Amino acid sequence: MRCIRTATLLTAAPLLVAARIAHAQSAVARKPALVPVRGVVGGSDIVRTARRFVGVPYRLGGTTPRAFDCSGFVRYVFAKHGLALPRTAREQVAVGDAPPPGDSLEPGDLLFFWGGRGAQHIAIYVGHDSIIHASSSAHVVRLDRLARGTNAHRTWFDERLIAVRRVLPEDGVRYMAAGSSDMSLTSRVAPVW
Numbered sequence: 090m091r092c093i094r095t096a097t098l099l100t101a102a103p104l105l106v107a108a109r110i111a112h113a114q115s116a117v118a119r120k121p122a123l124v125p126v127r128g129v130v131g132g133s134d135i136v137r138t139a140r141r142f143v144g145v146p147y148r149l150g151g152t153t154p155r156a157f158d159c160s161g162f163v164r165y166v167f168a169k170h171g172l173a174l175p176r177t178a179r180e181q182v183a184v185g186d187a188p189p190p191g192d193s194l195e196p197g198d199l200l201f202f203w204g205g206r207g208a209q210h211i212a213i214y215v216g217h218d219s220i221i222h223a224s225s226s227a228h229v230v231r232l233d234r235l236a237r238g239t240n241a242h243r244t245w246f247d248e249r250l251i252a253v254r255r256v257l258p259e260d261g262v263r264y265m266a267a268g269s270s271d272m273s274l275t276s277r278v279a280p281v282w
Contacts, residue, residue, distance in 0.1 A: 122267045123265065124264065124265055124267045125262045125264055126262070126264075127260070127261075127262060128261075129258045129259070129261075130172060130257060130258060130259055130260070130261040131196075131258045132195050132196030132216075132257050132258075134170060134264070135170065135196070135197040135213060135257065136197060136213065136216070136221070138166050138264075139166045139213050139221045142230045143230050145157055145223075145229065145230045147224060147228045147229055147230070149225070152165060153165065157223040158225070159178060159210050159211050159222055159224075159225070160176060160177050162223040162230055163181065163212075163222075166213065167256075169262075170263065171262040172256070174256075178201060178209055179206075179209070181201075181208075181211055181254075182199075182211075184254060185199065185256035186254065186255055187253060187254065187255070188255050194253065195255065195257075197213065198213070198253050198255050199213065199214075199256065200213070200214055200220060200235070200246070201252040201254070202246060202250055203250075203251045208251060208252060212233075212246070214253075215232065218234055218235050218236055219233065220232070221233075233246065234246075235250075
């Protein structure tokens with residue numbers, strides 16, 4: 090009986106390995122490779138990149154995906170698209186333009202918050218009253234609500250928002266799925282070589 094089980098396991102093992110390899114290959118095939126291309130970077134490009142880092146730990150002075158602080162996170166996300174920003178929130182507030190009064194926020198806008206000595210916290214506007222930022226209180230990169238509406242209590246962010254800067258659209262690097270229709274010869278974007 091023991092010999093039969095061993096023989097069954099020996100013949101089944103290669104089949105299990107082959108099945109796992111096939112499953113892994115199909116998973117890779119379902120997720121197309123991203124190709125960097127030169128073009129106009131918009132807010133949706135920045136937000137898509139920023140969302141990849143949700144859950145990364147917060148650390149004061151952090152500038153890499155091992156750990157970010159708020160300005161290091163924003164700088165890193167923009168750098169992934171070939172867009173250089175200064176290092177600190179206090180320096181970053183001088184970049185870009187303030188949207189005209191009455192303009193609504195757009196995805197990719199930079200939001201600056203009061204912290205006792207001017208702009209001491211920065212977030213990226215995602216859309217639909219949401220921001221993404223490296224939170225020192227939650228200790229991770231996360232999404233938060235900017236405001237809770239007119240009848241509810243105001244959020245920390247809503248109470249301390251002191252500046253909005255719009256730096257997009259801007260020429261830089263976008264990431265597109267290999268073989269997508271945007272990669273055609275008639276496209277207005279060129280591969281980064």
